[in-house]
Amino acid sequence: MFARAHRIWRALTRRTTWENELEEELRSHVERRVEDLVRAGVARDESVRRARMELGGRESYKEQCREAHGLRWPDEVRQDLWYAARTLRRSLGFTVVAALSLALGIGANTVVFSVIRALVLKPLPVPSPNELYFIQASNYPSLSFPNYRDIRDRNTTFSGFVAYRMAPMGLDTGGGAYRIWGYLATGNYFDVLDVLPSKGRFFHAEDDRQPNASPYAVLSYACWQNRFASDPNIVGRTIHINSLPYTVLGVAPAGFRGTELFYVPEIWVPMMMQPQIEGHSWLDRRGDSNSWVIGRVKPGMTVQQAESNLNALATVLAKEFPESNEGLRLSLARPGLVGNMGRAPAEALLGGVMILAALVLVAACANLASLAGARAADRYREIAIRLSIGAGRARILRQLLTESILLSLIGGAAGCGLAVVFLRLLSAWRAPLDFPLQVEVTPDGRVFAFALFVSLVTGVLFSIAPARQVWDANPNEALKGMPSGMGKRRRWAFRDFLLTAQVALCCVLVTGCFVSLRGLARALATPTGFQGRGVSVIGFDLALVRYNQEDGQSFQRHALEAVAQLPGVTDAAYASSIPLSLDHSSTTVFPEGAVDFRDFKGIGANYYDVSPGYFHTMGTRLVAGREFTWHDDARAQKVAIVNETFARKVAGARDAVGRRFLYGRDEPPIEIVGVVEDGRYVTLAEDPTPVLFRPAPQSYNATTVLAVRSSLPEGLMAAEMRRTIAALDTRLPVYGVGSLMQMLGEAFLPARAATIALSAFGLLAVMLAVTGIYGLAAYSVSRRVREIGIRIAVGAQPWHVLQFVLGRTSLLLSIGLCVGLALSLAASQLLSSIVYQASSRDPLVLLAAALAMVLIGLGAACAPARRALSIDPLRALRHE
Amino acid sequence: MDRRADLLPGTLDLLILKAVSLGPQHGYGVLLRIEQISGRGLRIEQGALYPALYRLEHKNLLESKWGASENNRRAKFYRLTAAGRKQLRDEADDWQKLVAAIKAALSARPAEV
Numbered sequence: 001m002f003a004r005a006h007r008i009w010r011a012l013t014r015r016t017t018w019e020n021e022l023e024e025e026l027r028s029h030v031e032r033r034v035e036d037l038v039r040a041g042v043a044r045d046e047s048v049r050r051a052r053m054e055l056g057g058r059e060s061y062k063e064q065c066r067e068a069h070g071l072r073w074p075d076e077v078r079q080d081l082w083y084a085a086r087t088l089r090r091s092l093g094f095t096v097v098a099a100l101s102l103a104l105g106i107g108a109n110t111v112v113f114s115v116i117r118a119l120v121l122k123p124l125p126v127p128s129p130n131e132l133y134f135i136q137a138s139n140y141p142s143l144s145f146p147n148y149r150d151i152r153d154r155n156t157t158f159s160g161f162v163a164y165r166m167a168p169m170g171l172d173t174g175g176g177a178y179r180i181w182g183y184l185a186t187g188n189y190f191d192v193l194d195v196l197p198s199k200g201r202f203f204h205a206e207d208d209r210q211p212n213a214s215p216y217a218v219l220s221y222a223c224w225q226n227r228f229a230s231d232p233n234i235v236g237r238t239i240h241i242n243s244l245p246y247t248v249l250g251v252a253p254a255g256f257r258g259t260e261l262f263y264v265p266e267i268w269v270p271m272m273m274q275p276q277i278e279g280h281s282w283l284d285r286r287g288d289s290n291s292w293v294i295g296r297v298k299p300g301m302t303v304q305q306a307e308s309n310l311n312a313l314a315t316v317l318a319k320e321f322p323e324s325n326e327g328l329r330l331s332l333a334r335p336g337l338v339g340n341m342g343r344a345p346a347e348a349l350l351g352g353v354m355i356l357a358a359l360v361l362v363a364a365c366a367n368l369a370s371l372a373g374a375r376a377a378d379r380y381r382e383i384a385i386r387l388s389i390g391a392g393r394a395r396i397l398r399q400l401l402t403e404s405i406l407l408s409l410i411g412g413a414a415g416c417g418l419a420v421v422f423l424r425l426l427s428a429w430r431a432p433l434d435f436p437l438q439v440e441v442t443p444d445g446r447v448f449a450f451a452l453f454v455s456l457v458t459g460v461l462f463s464i465a466p467a468r469q470v471w472d473a474n475p476n477e478a479l480k481g482m483p484s485g486m487g488k489r490r491r492w493a494f495r496d497f498l499l500t501a502q503v504a505l506c507c508v509l510v511t512g513c514f515v516s517l518r519g520l521a522r523a524l525a526t527p528t529g530f531q532g533r534g535v536s537v538i539g540f541d542l543a544l545v546r547y548n549q550e551d552g553q554s555f556q557r558h559a560l561e562a563v564a565q566l567p568g569v570t571d572a573a574y575a576s577s578i579p580l581s582l583d584h585s586s587t588t589v590f591p592e593g594a595v596d597f598r599d600f601k602g603i604g605a606n607y608y609d610v611s612p613g614y615f616h617t618m619g620t621r622l623v624a625g626r627e628f629t630w631h632d633d634a635r636a637q638k639v640a641i642v643n644e645t646f647a648r649k650v651a652g653a654r655d656a657v658g659r660r661f662l663y664g665r666d667e668p669p670i671e672i673v674g675v676v677e678d679g680r681y682v683t684l685a686e687d688p689t690p691v692l693f694r695p696a697p698q699s700y701n702a703t704t705v706l707a708v709r710s711s712l713p714e715g716l717m718a719a720e721m722r723r724t725i726a727a728l729d730t731r732l733p734v735y736g737v738g739s740l741m742q743m744l745g746e747a748f749l750p751a752r753a754a755t756i757a758l759s760a761f762g763l764l765a766v767m768l769a770v771t772g773i774y775g776l777a778a779y780s781v782s783r784r785v786r787e788i789g790i791r792i793a794v795g796a797q798p799w800h801v802l803q804f805v806l807g808r809t810s811l812l813l814s815i816g817l818c819v820g821l822a823l824s825l826a827a828s829q830l831l832s833s834i835v836y837q838a839s840s841r842d843p844l845v846l847l848a849a850a851l852a853m854v855l856i857g858l859g860a861a862c863a864p865a866r867r868a869l870s871i872d873p874l875r876a877l878r879h880e
Numbered sequence: 881m882d883r884r885a886d887l888l889p890g891t892l893d894l895l896i897l898k899a900v901s902l903g904p905q906h907g908y909g910v911l912l913r914i915e916q917i918s919g920r921g922l923r924i925e926q927g928a929l930y931p932a933l934y935r936l937e938h939k940n941l942l943e944s945k946w947g948a949s950e951n952n953r954r955a956k957f958y959r960l961t962a963a964g965r966k967q968l969r970d971e972a973d974d975w976q977k978l979v980a981a982i983k984a985a986l987s988a989r990p991a992e993v
Contacts, residue, residue, distance in 0.1 A: 029930075061931070
């Protein structure tokens, strides 16, 4: 800081010295000449006059010397900058509007670019991330653990394979249990990723051999800081996970957040502890695809080689274990977003949003170009004067360019500022979910370089229009009082084109905004298969406090009875999870009479374990049959309630009550006792999915969501339920407490996010369009004050005046509107990638967009129109 | 009527280099020396002198230094650099060739053609 100031200071003082010396040299020259002349007999006054004359104009002379000395270029740049700053300050309104719209345009692009960089472009923060690949099976992102083990041990192209799984755990640090999210990871996890601990050590392959034999934990840096107050003696400390003792081996480095870009794990536990952590084991079940797998290819190996090696293995595995592996295909994907399952939609969404952001920037550019063009026209006289007193066209162009670039840099800096603030907020934002969903977006040098680049391009782009005017300027005509462009008036000016383009872009963005609003409205109105209003929920996982099945079932029953007693509660029930939350389970079923029990021959169905009264509490309509009762217990016939899609697909009839289906070859048949209406289970946009509900008394699940319907406020109910559960078991960590609608936030998140993004862009576009239209209309009025005055004086009616001044603008608006609507129709594909169930081919949306644009046009042209009508002919004619 | 000849374009630099090569000079001194060595036969535009000096200095053909002049006044003295000396030699050669060629051309008679 100091060194830089010093350098600038020295340069400045040197410059002054240089100027002083030049001055002194010239002065002494004149003195000597005068002396010689006096000596030759010329009178002193006359000598001085002659000496000065001989030397010539002092200032232009100095300028020549400076130029000769190579000082002219920086001088001129400095002059240009000063002049530009002065000009911008003089027309403060223009500057503010221009800088603001640029800031918004550049800010929006910077934000979107940063998010894309963080989510799609950025590799995992580990050494040689390009060697890491996520393994997906037939486009499904997970493998079964036995398959993982075989692939790990039998491949020839990978130097290592890790399997891992996100898992919630009940962490007890001594003051009660919390539910935190972490990873179950194979012992070689950190070694294959090549990460080093910041404290202690990581677990290794030899720490992860036998089930339930390696009670070790590695903490994330943030977990160590927040939950253990940066305890310096953390290594070796015993903590309790799910009420069992684990030893902390070490702490991960601060920047390491596991292998997903959207997830913040707090803890890593060896995979062999899975049975203890999750309460049931799938480590030896080849049919349960529960682990995510990442492999590091050997250096020098191509993706094709690795993929074909894996598929050769898959073919072998399919032959050895046809029941679960028939048709197994493996492919590689970039890690970080759960393979292509997460990456493809993320890329489509972000790509679409980036295009919209770019459109906003283009609209801002068009806006500025037309504003700057209008200004340049106003400065025509000034420019003509400068041309006529000898300024070069190139110099004036450079001056204009300096002005534009200065302006766009100001806008860019402001945009960067906005982006940084917004990204901070985004990084700090926690989705209202019972899941550590978080995207770390930190603006870095590349992002700022991007913003700078965009600003410069913008600056150059929007100085094109004024530059053309300078090029065409004719000083003679201008000084004779002829307004610009009058000499050779083109039918269509570049400006007109810019306005049309801008209106069209704005129209596209406004349409997008309406499309997304309508999409959100539709999403909110989607029949979910239950009535969420008035339902409050609370979640707990009995496995976290080591209940066995018998105790767990009786606890669930007690808890249910306790909350049912709460005042205001009309219905109560519990389930293993609720639809549209993040917790999904699926199984494979076979119609009765099936002979082929290979997995891929069966029908995949989501399942929920629900208590009696569940459908009544959730407000799900029973189409046929009955609800579960407490008599549907372990001793009774195995029963299920299915949804309509299940009934149609598996039982082959809409009224499937009394029909049976199977879970597998040697499993007892399940009888369908009821059919409920279809709903949405994983996402709002999904196709009808077969779903079956099992009676909780017959199939115990430690994960429990208690739901009550009540007339009381949901927040109040939730607090009451929390108190009730705490009274029953103080150790039990609860989560996801609140109204059911709140818990469904995740399902509506994409629609909400799209609506917010598109509305923001729409709003930006509207602001730009308003300033653009206003600017041009106001300009067109102010240029023709005299003419309007004459027309009014000779008896023009207000309508004629309006037609005369604004006719062209409204024609341009109409053209822009039509082009914009056509573009929106064409962009239907793009929009539908961003917004759920949205189409711009919706007459209501198109109508609303057209109406909005007309209103915008009217609003923006209103003030100039009033000004045109209020022109006083007398004063107007005296003007100029 | 002034009978002195106008300077041909490009010759001022050459004359300045020559004048300075005879000994370090300040700006006015260069002017006087050119008049002196040209036998007062050339008219130097004073307005062109200093830009030319600065240009030559910028091209590294001259270097300047502040010092005391004959009557103890502060003045900026110009002297030739090594590059300047070489430039002077080259340009003087070129000039001699040009003069010889022009002279030969001008003294041609009809009989010699």
